[in-house]
Amino acid sequence: MDLKMDRIAVGARFKLSEIGRIRCPDLADKVGVVVAIGHRTTGITVLFDGAQRPTVLHRDYIKTNL
Template sequence: MDLKTARIAVGIRFKISKLGKIRCPELAGKVGVVVDVSPRTTGVTVLFDGAQRPTVVHRDYISPEI
């Protein structure tokens, strides 16, 4: 398991990673909170700031906000 993805847990704040900005340019600059992490898939359910509904993104597309 990658060390970066090991730090992703419910409740942490995140920002879109460099890979996420390349693959999903419409998400560039967005931040939010992780609301669910599935141990079976590579998807992470997140709630972007200002959004009313959560979104599922690939875990490599986010990085913890420090």
């Protein structure tokens, strides 16, 4: 199991990592909360502040230690 995955928990506040900001420039300045973690995939479901619907991001795009 990837150690980075252990640090990501449902309810954790996050912002995008450096690679996430490069790959998703429209989301670069946004922060939010982790709402679900895929156990068989690399996808993490997140809800950005002010958004009505969740978004799925690759776990490498998320930085939880604000």
